[in-house]
Amino acid sequence: MQPLKRLWTLTVPGLLLLSGAVVVERAINASPLVATVQDEPNKPADEDPASPPEFFWQRSDPSLIQDEPLTVVVPKGLPPLTPKVVVPAHNPLTKGKYELGRQLYFDPRLSGNGEVSCATCHNPDKGWSDGGKVSTGIHGQTGNRSAPTVFNTAYGKSMFWDGRSPSLEGQAQGPIVNPIEMGMPKHENVVRKIREIPGYNQQFEKVFGTKPTLDGIAKAIATFERVAALSGNSKFDKYNGGENDALSESEKRGMVLFGLRLNADDEFAPGVELQKAKCTLCHVGANFTDEQYHNLGIGWNEEKQKFDDPGRWAPEPIGQKSDASLGAFKTPTVRNAALTGPYMHDGSLKTLEDVVEHYNKGGTPNPSLDVDMKPLKLTPQESADVVAFMKALTGEVKTTAELLPTLPSDADGKVPDPRAALSTPKKKAVQAEPHAAR
Numbered sequence: 537m538q539p540l541k542r543l544w545t546l547t548v549p550g551l552l553l554l555s556g557a558v559v560v561e562r563a564i565n566a567s568p569l570v571a572t573v574q575d576e577p578n579k580p581a582d583e584d585p586a587s588p589p590e591f592f593w594q595r596s597d598p599s600l601i602q603d604e605p606l607t608v609v610v611p612k613g614l615p616p617l618t619p620k621v622v623v624p625a626h627n628p629l630t631k632g633k634y635e636l637g638r639q640l641y642f643d644p645r646l647s648g649n650g651e652v653s654c655a656t657c658h659n660p661d662k663g664w665s666d667g668g669k670v671s672t673g674i675h676g677q678t679g680n681r682s683a684p685t686v687f688n689t690a691y692g693k694s695m696f697w698d699g700r701s702p703s704l705e706g707q708a709q710g711p712i713v714n715p716i717e718m719g720m721p722k723h724e725n726v727v728r729k730i731r732e733i734p735g736y737n738q739q740f741e742k743v744f745g746t747k748p749t750l751d752g753i754a755k756a757i758a759t760f761e762r763v764a765a766l767s768g769n770s771k772f773d774k775y776n777g778g779e780n781d782a783l784s785e786s787e788k789r790g791m792v793l794f795g796l797r798l799n800a801d802d803e804f805a806p807g808v809e810l811q812k813a814k815c816t817l818c819h820v821g822a823n824f825t826d827e828q829y830h831n832l833g834i835g836w837n838e839e840k841q842k843f844d845d846p847g848r849w850a851p852e853p854i855g856q857k858s859d860a861s862l863g864a865f866k867t868p869t870v871r872n873a874a875l876t877g878p879y880m881h882d883g884s885l886k887t888l889e890d891v892v893e894h895y896n897k898g899g900t901p902n903p904s905l906d907v908d909m910k911p912l913k914l915t916p917q918e919s920a921d922v923v924a925f926m927k928a929l930t931g932e933v934k935t936t937a938e939l940l941p942t943l944p945s946d947a948d949g950k951v952p953d954p955r956a957a958l959s960t961p962k963k964k965a966v967q968a969e970p971h972a973a974r
C-alpha cells in the first residue's frame with residue numbers, strides 16, 4: 537500500500553530534567569523542530585493509530601549527538617561485523633548506543649508490571665535463553681515456543697523461529713507489547729515510561745539527538761545484542777585455526793560425521809564416513825545455519841494429523857503460502873548448543889543425545905518432512921561422537937554479572953535492581969493466551 541504522503545509538524549516540548557531536588561525545564565531545541573518528510577513514519581502494523589508519530593520516530597538533531605564509533609574485534613571463528621553487511625547502515629555501532637542498549641535490555645521497566653526484562657527469557661548465564669521448555673512471561677504466563685538464544689544473532693538473516701522479523705531491530709519491538717511476554721499495552725506506553733526517566737532522556741539525546749523513541753529503543757537494544765552476545769573461540773575454532781590437537785579423537789570423528797573435513801595437515805584417521813550425519817546440509821557456515829526453514833517433524837500431532845504450530849507457513853504472505861512450510865522452522869545455530877537446552881522450537885528435546893537420536897531415526901514422518909531427513913544409521917559410538925563435537929562448539933561467553941548495568945533512576949530517585957527480573961515470573965491468576973503472532 538502506498539503510504540499517505542503528507543506534511544506533518546513535529547513539536548518537541550521541553551524536556552523534564554531532574555537535578556538534585558530542583559526540577560529544571562529546558563528545551564532540547566530553541567525553536568520547535570519542523571520536519572518535512574516524504575512518508576509518514578512507519579508505525580508497527582498493530583499500533584494504535586491515535587498514538588503520536590513522534591513516539592515512534594523523530595528526526596535527529598546532530599548538534600546534540602555526543603557519541604563515538606565502537607570498534608569490535610570479533611572472537612576467533614566469527615566473520616567481522618562489517619558495516620552495511622552485518623551491521624545495518626542505519627544503525628552503526630557506537631559506544632553510547634551499546635551502553636544504552638545494555639541498560640534497556642536488562643530494564644524491567646520495559647514491561648507492563650515492571651517485573652520482566654529481555655534478560656528474563658534471554659539470560660546470558662542461561663545461554664541467552666531461559667532454560668525452560670517454553671518461556672514464561674508476565675504474570676507467569678507461558679507461550680508455546682522455546683526462547684531461542686541470542687548468541688550470534690548479529691549474523692541472522694531473519695528473527696524468530698518462523699523468521700517473521702527481518703532484523704534484531706524489528707524483533708526487539710515485539711516482546712514489549714506481547715501480552716504474555718512483557719505485557720505493555722502499547723508501544724506508546726513504553727516510550728512514555730522511558731521518557732519519565734531522566735537518565736534515559738540524557739542518553740537518547742547524546743546517542744540519537746532525539747527524545748526517547750521506539751526507533752531508538754530498538755536500535756540500542758539491537759546494538760547491545762549484536763556485540764554482547766557474540767561467541768566464538770571454541771575448541772573447534774582453535775582447531776580450524778590450525779591447532780590440530782585442540783579437538784579430541786571423538787570430537788574429530790564427530791566433526792567428520794557432522795560434515796566437516798579434518799585440517800589438511802592433520803594425520804588422524806577418523807575411520808568414519810564424511811557427512812554421514814548430514815548435519816552440514818543445514819547447519820553450515822561460520823554460524824552453523826543456512827538461515828532457511830526446514831520441517832524435521834518436531835511438533836507433529838499424530839492424532840490430529842497436523843502441526844499444533846504451523847511454523848514458517850504462518851508469516852508467509854497470502855498468495856505465497858506453501859504447504860511445504862507447514863511445521864518448518866528456522867535452522868538455529870549449533871554454536872553453544874551445550875548451553876541452550878532444551879532444544880527445538882517447542883523445547884521438546886531435552887538433551888543433545890535426544891537431538892541426535894531424532895535425526896538418527898530420520899525425524900518424525902509427516903506430509904511435509906524435509907527431503908534431507910532420512911534415517912542415518914549412526915552407531916551408538918558415532919552418535920556420541922556427534923554430541924562430543926557439538927560440545928566442542930561451546931565458545932567464550934560473557935557472564936550476566938559482567939554485563940549487568942546500573943540502571944538510571946526513576947524521577948523520584950528510585951533505582952530498580954535488574955537482577956530481580958532474572959528469575960522466572962510467578963504465576964498469577966491470569967488465563968494464558970496462545971503465543972500471539974506478532
Ligand code: HEC
Pocket residue numbers: 641652653654655656657658671672673674679681682683684685686689692694695696697698704707708709711712716717718757761
Ligand atoms: C517471556 C519471555 C521473553 C521475553 C521477555 C523476551 N523474549 Fe525474546 N523470545 C522469546 C521467545 C519465546 C522467542 C521465540 C518466539 C517465536 O519464534 O515466535 C523469542 C525470540 C527472540 C529473538 C529471536 C532469536 C532468533 O534466533 O530468531 C531475539 C533476538 C529476542 N527474542 C530478543 C529479545 C529482546 C531484545 C527482548 C526484550 C525487548 C526479548 N527478546 C524479550 C521469549 C522472550
Ligand code: HEC
Pocket residue numbers: 685794813814815816817818819829830831832834864865866867868869870873876878879880881882888891892895906908909922926
Ligand atoms: C534438514 C535440515 C537440517 C539437518 C539435516 C539438521 N538440522 Fe539440526 N535443525 C534444523 C532445524 C530446522 C532445527 C529447528 C527445528 C525445530 O525447532 O522444529 C534444528 C535444530 C537443531 C538443534 C537444536 C538447537 C536449538 O537451539 O534448539 C540442534 C542441536 C541441531 N539441530 C543439531 C543438528 C545435528 C547434530 C544434525 C546432524 C545429525 C542436524 N542438526 C541436522 C535443521 C537441520
